[in-house]
Amino acid sequence: MSFVEDSIGILLSSFFYLLYINQVLLILFLATLIFFIILRNIHVRNSTFFPNVISTLIKKITYQNQKKSVESRMGHYGELSKRQRVLPVLIPLLITIVIAYIVLNHYVFLAIVTSGSMSPALEVKDLVLIQNLHVNPQQGDIVMFNTKKARMPVIHRVHSVSGDVIKTKGDAVAFPDDWTLKKETIQGEAILFKGEPIIVKNIGEYLLFDSDKVQITKYGSEMHRVSQILKNVKKLGFTIFIICILLYIFLAASSKH
Template identity: 30%
Template sequence: MTMDLTYSGIDISDGLIVSGIFLVLLALFHLYKKKNRIIIGLIASQCKPRRAELKKDTVGRDWLTFIILFVMVVILGLKMVSPMVIVSDSMKPEFQRGDMIIVQSVSLTPKVGDIITFDVKNKNYDVSHRVISINNGAIITKGDNSPRKDNYNTKPENIKAKAIQVNNRPLVIKNFGALFIVDYSKQGIIYKFGDRFTFIQQLSAAIRAWGIVLTIFALFGYIILMQRNKR
């Protein structure tokens, strides 16, 4: 198994996209605050709901938003859908160390071509490799970057999750997983963000530790805000 110990950083194109969206939102907010009669006034003149209707519509949207958030929390909390951080290069070029893939644990029946995350006996880590064949209940896997198949003797009960694929390609978030590898800076990694990168690692570790508490507080806070808006 080869391992590329370099951190390439964040693609500047992503930053440009985010900056562009942020600037558009700022521009719209500026128009709203200034009560631009040409744009905002024209839109407002076409839609003037009565106060009671507006209040009812707002409450309905609030509850719809809450239900969507709650469902997302349940799905993520039960790990029906969850991110998986990649810590090796065994699946290059599909994904590599420091990337993050999205996996699901609802349907675990393996098929040839699936990328499965499975438990390896006598090892303290999981493996995410591609299924190349299934023989009499034994699942044969292989890393795309390896010339040889695995000898893990994987069984269906060892499967923890399957990568979500679109057009036979897994959903991959490039480089983002590096922020969640606590020992990333201790492996000779080359990265260009210095102390800021270490700070992000520490922040992500804190978020993971307090994630449940923060989620509960956020949901309760949202309910309180909805109740206030009813008044």
């Protein structure tokens, strides 16, 4: 037999033997055989086919990896760009919604001082900022409440707290009030800044109207008409708020384009 026939016989015998004994070894054997064939074509015949194939595969793999890397970076930059466009619109919108929710539900509001019983801390016609988000009256706090003995809400300082019973007193009065309060009857507490209530001086004079009755004050009927307009705006407050929010979103979206 010739060398070629001997070689083919040996390869076939090895193939069937490995196929019967161990398929993993067969795969390794075939891989090794293919590897040596490739080397023979490269070095013996000086063939460029296999190097070109390997080079092409490497280029394709490298290109795919680079493409995925670029797409990943572009996606990341796109997300950052979207965040940068959305956040300047979203943050003011959320702040506005929170403030509107607090104001419309009267969690924070301005109350008018109608008497001089809290002088000099609060004078008549002052506006004082009140909150009822967290009402926990303690001695010295300024609170707002209703009582049957007063025609309008009263703003006085807490004189003493004994269990559920609260006694109040005006700063300008020598003796405590002749009524007692329960915690649930208190409408709110004055918001303090550096230990002092936040007030707007001499504005309440323009707002002291009984809007259900026509009144002519020293400021004339024009002020009454203004108060009527404000009353109607207050009734439509939620609707106006929604319209303003939608308009803000529309303008913000338009400016981005």
